[in-house]
Amino acid sequence: DAKTTQPNSMESNEEEPVHLPCNHSTISGTDYIHWYRQLPSQGPEYVIHGLTSNVNNRMASLAIAEDRKSSTLILHRATLRDAAVYYCILRPRGSGGYQKVTFGTGTKLQVIP
Amino acid sequence: GAVVSQHPSWVICKSGTSVKIECRSLDFQATTMFWYRQFPKQSLMLMATSNEGSKATYEQGVEKDKFLINHASLTLSTLTVTSAHPEDSSFYICSVPSRYEQYFGPGTRLTVT
Numbered sequence: 666d667a668k669t670t671q672p673n674s675m676e677s678n679e680e681e682p683v684h685l686p687c688n689h690s691t692i693s694g695t696d697y698i699h700w701y702r703q704l705p706s707q708g709p710e711y712v713i714h715g716l717t718s719n720v721n722n723r724m725a726s727l728a729i730a731e732d733r734k735s736s737t738l739i740l741h742r743a744t745l746r747d748a749a750v751y752y753c754i755l756r757p758r759g760s761g762g763y764q765k766v767t768f769g770t771g772t773k774l775q776v777i778p
Numbered sequence: 779g780a781v782v783s784q785h786p787s788w789v790i791c792k793s794g795t796s797v798k799i800e801c802r803s804l805d806f807q808a809t810t811m812f813w814y815r816q817f818p819k820q821s822l823m824l825m826a827t828s829n830e831g832s833k834a835t836y837e838q839g840v841e842k843d844k845f846l847i848n849h850a851s852l853t854l855s856t857l858t859v860t861s862a863h864p865e866d867s868s869f870y871i872c873s874v875p876s877r878y879e880q881y882f883g884p885g886t887r888l889t890v891t
Contacts, residue, residue: 712878768821
């Protein structure tokens with residue numbers, strides 16, 4: 666499995682933007698970059714995903730490097746509810762998307778009021 | 779998006795007993811489901827892939843005779859922890875993959891006393 670590397674923790678002030686980095690230097694051409702987040706004592710929830718182009722949705726933006734070896738999840742205005750562990754994972758395309766996915770250590774985001 | 783439920787949300791059992799955890803896909807049929815385990819302050823660890831109508835595929839180091847998986851229908855997979863011991867205490871999470879993302883259940887907290 667291609668692996669991802671993320672900082673263990675980050676801090677952000679409330680209502681300020683947050684940039685969460687992820688390195689995935691061994692990514693293959695068919696891997697999608699997915700981001701999930703996990704609130705305490707809950708299952709992970711989907712945030713965003715992309716392949717090559719930058720992506721935006723109501724939750725966040727995903728900026729993907731041109732060589733695809735790194736990506737950045739952008740929360741435009743952090744709120745206290747965004748405090749969670751954020752996981753960057755690579756999800757292989759193919760087999761109907763049902764290939765298994767493994768999680769790295771993730772980044773624990775602390776939002777300071 | 780798909781909704782995944784788990785039952786029970788938490789369970790306390792005595793050492794040596796068996797515990798069954800259910801995972802239900804409420805919105806669509808799932809031929810594949812994934813089971814993860816998460817210890818405190820750690821990331822999710824994939825335990826096994828549950829396949830409807832066939833045997834589950836276990837990750838290396840996971841005892842198939844201890845963690846029995848049954849995927850009897852397209853909406854239900856069960857994980858039975860047999861002869862549970864305190865070291866099996868953990869947060870168990872199931873996941874249903876779709877073409878574009880994975881949907882996670884809310885998790886089941888197992889405490890073995």
